[in-house]
Amino acid sequence: MDNSAAPAAIQKSIWDGRIPLEIALAPSESRIYDKTDAYLVSYPRVSYLPSLLPKLRAFFSPYLIEPGSRHHDGWFAFEGVPLKWHYPVGLLFDLYAGADPATKAGLGNEVSQENGSPFPWKLTVHFSNWPAEDLVRLDENGMVMNDAFINSVKEADFLRNGTAKGIMSLSKEDSSGLWKAVENVGYQVVLAVQRPWILSIQ
DSSP states (O other): OOOTTHHHHHHHHHHEEEEEEEEOOGGBBTTTTOOOOOOEEEEEEEEEEEHHHHHHHHHHGGGBTTTOOOOOEEEETTEEOOOOTOOHHHHHHHHSSSOOOOTTTOGOOOOOOOTSSOSSSSEEESSSSSOOOOOOOOOSSSHHHHHHHHHHHHHHHHHHHOOHHHHHHHHHHHHHHHHHHHHOOOOOHHHHHHHHHHHOOO
16 A cells, blocks of 8 residues: 555545444433334444434433433433543443454454344433533534534644644634534545644554
C-alpha cells in the first residue's frame, strides 16, 4: 500500500466503523413493562449516544409512563451502569463489552449473550431519574455535548502537539462543522473542515 494512501485508508476505516445496538426502554419507565420493542440501529463507533435521543424519545413515546419527559432527559445504561455520554460509543463498547485483555479473547470468542457474541450491544435508555452523581446533565440544544467535544479536541491537540493553537484557530463555522460532522458521521464533511492536526496519522 502506498504510504501516502495509508493514513486516508485508516481514517476512512475508523470513520466507517459501526456497532450494532439493541436499545430497550427501561422496564420501570414503560407502561407495558416487558412488551416494548427494542430500537435496533447500526451506529458509528465515532459518534455519541445522546445524538440518538430525539429518535429514541419519538420511538418510545407511546410507551412512556411519563409522557412529559424530553429527549435531553435521556441517558443510557449497560448492565445497570450509567454510560458517560461524552465518550464515543466505540470507546464505551470497548470499555464495557469488548474483549478481556487479560485473556486476550477476540470478540469472536467472547461469550456474553445467548448466541455467544457481544453483538448487538444491548443498552437500556431511561428518560427519568437522571443519575446526577454520575453524569453531567444535557441541555435541549445540545450545547453541553458540543462544548465537551470541542474541549476534548483541544486537549488532544495539546497532548499531541504541545499546544492547542490548531483547534483554537478554527473559525466558528469550522468548529461547528467539525462537531456536526462527528454528530452526523459525515466523513466528507470532516475532510472539508479538517486541519492537518485533526485527522493526520503519523
